[in-house]
Amino acid sequence: MACGGFEQSTGGDEGITSVSGTATSDEASTSTTSTTGVGAESTSDDSPGMTTGPVKDVGADDWDLPAYCGALDIVLVVEQSGSTRTEMAYHVAYELPAAIEERLPGWSVHYLHVPGTSPAYEPDCEQGCLQDGFCGAPSPEFPCELLGPCDWVTGAGMMWRSLVEKCIEGPRRWVDAGEEDASAIMHCIWKGGTNSGSWGALQPALASVSPELTGPDGCNAGFLREDAWLLPVLLSHGWPTIDGTPASWAEELAETKGGDLNAVVPVAILDPQTNPSNPPGCQEGGGDKTNGYHELVEQFPFGVIGDLCQPYTPPMLEAIDHIAEVCKAGEVPD
Numbered sequence: 001m002a003c004g005g006f007e008q009s010t011g012g013d014e015g016i017t018s019v020s021g022t023a024t025s026d027e028a029s030t031s032t033t034s035t036t037g038v039g040a041e042s043t044s045d046d047s048p049g050m051t052t053g054p055v056k057d058v059g060a061d062d063w064d065l066p067a068y069c070g071a072l073d074i075v076l077v078v079e080q081s082g083s084t085r086t087e088m089a090y091h092v093a094y095e096l097p098a099a100i101e102e103r104l105p106g107w108s109v110h111y112l113h114v115p116g117t118s119p120a121y122e123p124d125c126e127q128g129c130l131q132d133g134f135c136g137a138p139s140p141e142f143p144c145e146l147l148g149p150c151d152w153v154t155g156a157g158m159m160w161r162s163l164v165e166k167c168i169e170g171p172r173r174w175v176d177a178g179e180e181d182a183s184a185i186m187h188c189i190w191k192g193g194t195n196s197g198s199w200g201a202l203q204p205a206l207a208s209v210s211p212e213l214t215g216p217d218g219c220n221a222g223f224l225r226e227d228a229w230l231l232p233v234l235l236s237h238g239w240p241t242i243d244g245t246p247a248s249w250a251e252e253l254a255e256t257k258g259g260d261l262n263a264v265v266p267v268a269i270l271d272p273q274t275n276p277s278n279p280p281g282c283q284e285g286g287g288d289k290t291n292g293y294h295e296l297v298e299q300f301p302f303g304v305i306g307d308l309c310q311p312y313t314p315p316m317l318e319a320i321d322h323i324a325e326v327c328k329a330g331e332v333p334d
Helices: 082-103 123-132 182-190 202-208 246-257 292-298 313-329
Strands: 017-021 071-078 108-115 229-236 267-270 302-307
Touching (some): 071 202, 082 182, 108 182, 229 246, 229 313, 267 292, 292 302
Parallel strands (some): 071 108, 267 302
């Protein structure tokens, strides 16, 4: 099945589609990876050295680190709903950090958790804070003085679970994988949520890594590093509705790496909506009907498309395995 000039290949994990190519010429060449399940290794003829299972012995002692290798910045932008919260809190939170450590042992990994909506909290909550000094129904009354300015900023890292429990004490709004309780913090953040079902993962994603939010005085200060890979993970029930084009959105993400598309590996996990009038439980939106997310991923030399109705961890690990293989080989595969 062709997707914007890139060939898609699916294997044992039906929800994963790898999109790969190169950005070294005006006309991108393509390659494919196949997935045979978490923990299995599979290498295609077109992409020697790329695997979708654990890549062993990729620690810093085993090879001369190319640019960006040794550090990874992960942005998880989730349009929250009942199904996404459950998968993020009870699977991704505990599976992803351990799997990354296995594939990238000794790496420094940052996690930024961003609600897929704008503004960060319900508009009626903001209005309640302005008028009454607390945010009321449908949530328990919440004293607004506990919130800081960044809690209202689109793209700022999450610290609260549904304004009920503070998961990150701050002032830092992101998680270092080296923290002893990193998985527990991720579980805390995603077991609740704000703005259930809201569409808008792309705008918060772009804002989260913008100079305004990642600068020394920004809400996400300290998260984004010049010498780290960037792995933006977008979980969306719908389609992008912001101004711009897939090419301009990709350019914004690449600007975090001085314009280097190779250093950004996007993952889009999307609603496979086919029947808006009678959706099953995991299909809570309209799907990527404009192909905006698909086309965004295709702007990059390597990216992954996942399915909201399938486990979320495997498509993320597909991207991690690509990074591990590039760093092990010392160059981007042709």
